[in-house]
Amino acid sequence: MAKPTSETIELPDFPVTLVRKLDGHFIEDNISLKELIAHTDKGLILYFYPKDNTPGCTLQATEFTTYVSTFEDLGYSIIGVSRDSADSHKSFIDKHDLHIPLISDTDERLCQYFDVIKEKNMYGKMTMGLVRSAFVFDKQGDLTHAQRNLRAKGYTDRLLQMLTP
Numbered sequence: 001m002a003k004p005t006s007e008t009i010e011l012p013d014f015p016v017t018l019v020r021k022l023d024g025h026f027i028e029d030n031i032s033l034k035e036l037i038a039h040t041d042k043g044l045i046l047y048f049y050p051k052d053n054t055p056g057c058t059l060q061a062t063e064f065t066t067y068v069s070t071f072e073d074l075g076y077s078i079i080g081v082s083r084d085s086a087d088s089h090k091s092f093i094d095k096h097d098l099h100i101p102l103i104s105d106t107d108e109r110l111c112q113y114f115d116v117i118k119e120k121n122m123y124g125k126m127t128m129g130l131v132r133s134a135f136v137f138d139k140q141g142d143l144t145h146a147q148r149n150l151r152a153k154g155y156t157d158r159l160l161q162m163l164t165p
Helices: 033-037 053-068 068-073 085-095 109-114 154-162
Strands: 015-022 024-033 042-048 078-084 103-104 115-123 123-129 134-138 144-149
Touching: 015 085, 024 033, 024 085, 024 103, 033 042, 033 078, 042 085, 053 078, 068 078, 068 154, 085 103, 109 134, 134 154
Parallel strands: 042 078, 078 103
Antiparallel strands: 015 024, 015 103, 042 134, 115 123, 134 144
């Protein structure tokens, strides 16, 4: 089991826009994360990434897709979150054959709740950007692991090692 984290974030209960592909068709649902976690065996992995179709974000999403059945065997569902639109997510899912659902957080409500939008230095210019982060919740919605400023490459393996009994 993952070690408890010092952060005290509860799984929010407001609706989010979830985009997924099922049997070749896109489904767009407004659903709360508490509803989603109810359908898991052990919990939910929520990871935040800056932008669809960028190198690091694509690498991370394809790594999660590669191991999605392993995470499911451990009892965890994986959901990616960015500020991209639902249409952007559909294109991203299609282009890279992703098998994980994505949340479209265009109003930044979820990003602000998890405090993942921070000031970043982009080529010498300070901008507000989404910080790559991951949060693991147990079946009761309690946070068991949080990591901010993570590196996309290899994170899936590190997370699997941590969650594997």
